[in-house]
Amino acid sequence: MFKLLDAGFTRLRKSKAFLAVIIFTVVLALFMVYSQYSEMKTYNQVEELDRSLMNNITVTGIVIATFTSLFVGREYSDGTLRNKIIVGCSRTKIYLSNLILVISTSILAEIIHLAVVAAVGIPLLGGLVMPVKEFAIVLLCYTGIILAFSAIFTFIAMVISNKTIISIVSILLAFGLMMIAMTLFSKLEAPEYQQVGFLNESGEMEFKEEKNPKYLTPEQREVYQNIVNAIPSGQAFMVAGGYEIDFRILPLYSLADVIIFTGIGLYVFNKKELN
């Protein structure tokens, strides 16, 4: 395993995909601070550094999907995955070493994001508003989301043999998960009552409050909330949006995602017939 990791990290250092992730992370961090700073200047309002620190989590899935399909996904087409098996590396170790490489890259990108936002953002926007303890919990959730995304996209890159299909499936899934999370959130946030306009007898517009037919029943709400909790994109929206939820349960959902996807991935990869 250490041999594979040593080889993997050596390749990572020279990888253009890795370089692209780092550059994108730095540019995104600078852009977030700049856009918040310009909002602060334009509208003369207080902006919180916390937002810049956390907002990038919503696009983390797309970044990890792209990196994984470029870095791990080419192992089949380059024949290098085959080579590792031929020289006696176990399939489980190959899978786990790739997962660790993806996780390491994603966490490093996150650290770089936080460092850049802190370095540029603190002088411009001021310090952290959130209490440190709460920030630590959010960071834990943040790490959990990265682990879950990494497990999902490593799973795709290791069970599909075609580089192009890996890229398409990964990117579509990343956007798909984002869309699902957004849809579920819009349903969860729908108001219980809504204003309905109508014309009265004298022909004037009046408004009255009516029960929103799309308002979720308690049972539906529980199901939707559990789905949001379970999918990393849902968790990402919760973290980035600063929703009042029990952040302590999110890492458990992330852990479950990692265990489920890695477990299934290992099973499929160990059974997979390679060409």
Place this chain on the structure above:
Amino acid sequence: MEYILETHNLGKRYKDFKAVSNLDMHIPKGAIYGLVGKNGAGKTTCIRLICGLQKPTTGTYSIYGTSNTNPQIVNVRKRMGAIIETPSIYLDMTAKDNLIEQYKIIGLPTQNIRELLELVGLGDTGNKKAKNFSLGMRQRLGIAIALVGNPDFLILDEPINGLDPEGIIEIRELILKLNKEYGITFLISSHYLDELSKIATNYGFVDKGKIIKEVSSDELEKNCKKRIEIKVTNTKECVKYLEANKIPYEVIENNIINVYQNIDISEFTIALANKNCKVTEFHEKEESLENYYINLIGGGNNV
């Protein structure tokens, strides 16, 4: 004889298609074993099974005497290298970086990289990325990668496919050098029979997933070289005559003898007639490796 690789009734089935069936193969130590067969005969599937990329449906194989069912097979594989269809290289890395990568995967200190690159003729590639290499250079880099860790068994699947004549010569000379100077045993699958015949010491002819014949190059040469096939009524007298005249021969069947030298037919016939032996049939034969293979698999209809 010590065998590096042996397969016993090896089989691989994909749904209703039998890609390999009851395949028995024996690769002696130090051999260059040519696995010969047309496209779809089961050569690459057989290699994939041996390399552990796929699991056999039936049968077993052993590498250096270790069966594929033995967990130790993983360690035994460290003594072998393989190139299946395309060389396993990172195209966005240099030849040197590819070798460093392989040393790390195997867990060896990165040493002798320069020597290894020079051995395969890639000593002067510098910072050139593998994606800019010619097909022949990539193939040689693939061999260099397979040589990391000093394996004593290399498997090459169609190593000259798509190469230009110069590339073919380079690969051929490299294989011969590694076999002769480093004692590496080779399993080479190919359907380029003429090319294979320049290096192979042993052959396994495969058709419809089965090895239909295993022969050494000496035996094959005997079978393929120009010969006169004689049918006689008295084999004993004929053999006496051939031995007395130091004419190379081989008794094929009871009354059929192959003679591997030009002889004076009239003199030969009269001499045998005097010893109460009649020559009933007389055929001059010469067989190419292609003809030999086609005859083996049952004639032109099968090709």
